[in-house]
Amino acid sequence: MSIEQDIAYKFVLDGRISAIHPHGRGLINDTFVVTTATDRQVILQRINRHVFPHPERIMENLRVLSGHIQQRAATDSATGRTLRVPEILMARDGRNFAIDAEGGFWRAQEFIEHTRTYDNISNIAQAEEIGFALGRFHALIHDLDPAKLHQTLPGFHDAPGYFARFLQATARPRPSGASRELHQGLSFAERRGGLTRVLEKARGEGKLVVRAIHGDTKLNNFLFDIQTGKAVSLIDLDTVQPGLIQFDIGDCLRSCANTAGESPEDIASVRFDLDIGRAVLEHYLAETRGFLTRADFEYLYDAIRLIPFELGLRFLTDHLEGNHYFKVDRPGHNLHRALAQFRLTASIEEHEQPIKALINDLVGV
16 A cells, blocks of 8 residues: 555545545645545645645644634625635544654645646636635735744745855855856846845835735646636645735736746746736735735835746755755756746846836826
């Protein structure tokens, strides 16, 4: 019996298991779909302890988050729509997780049926749904005290910290004959150290406030109803923790407004799509305008520019350190990913004035 089969039986309570298959293309955790003889499906995940040193804190955050959203959804009459949060399933021993013989940390949660994810946005209607879903998520949790949440991923979205680690990695000896692509990536990153300090400086000055955030709002973490095309859930909640709401907005636009994808064959095809950006932001602001501050709006462009650079910096650093963090399919994969994010950053910089004008138009400046 495989490890995942053994663990699945610790959670599944309604009959024998008929199938277990790998699910998704996540870069961090190992995810499976478990199907029972009664055709019930469950998501089973092994949390990467190297990335999340205290996975039990994830589960505690999910308990707090789910309880808060349930209360808000029951009393919030601002819209006829809301978002589903996947139910966390209990193991036979009464805990919401299980440990395998090798010390692996597993959890099981509801599989939301009749839904799908996308790796690339194909039309404006999808972008509008993404904006609604992220906005509704933030509206549901904007009054959740961030002090009630653990830091599940210490240092996450710490852009100055990522840049310092990048500098440490570049100081290590590298094999001779480094590629032109590597030199290109190093040069791009080294010139933008100041960018990494903008949001943290604003937070330190009290201009931006810490809130509960999702932390990983890339496109394929949104579930769409197969029949209606409506966004129904925002999943992968492991990085829910205290942070800046700008991180979520920037990451969402990084993923959605680049239709070439995160690892395109042709990096030159990467660009920031202003029409998609407008659709996401317009529908996001329709849900959140009531509690966002003037400073939140003022730092939107900085977040949109920072987050792809930050991710590119992380990909490049992992490449330099030997690919210990992100899963790779081939040699140089993380370098290629880094260059794609840097190209997106450059595209955003090239469109600075149109993006700022778009934001000002939407917020009524």
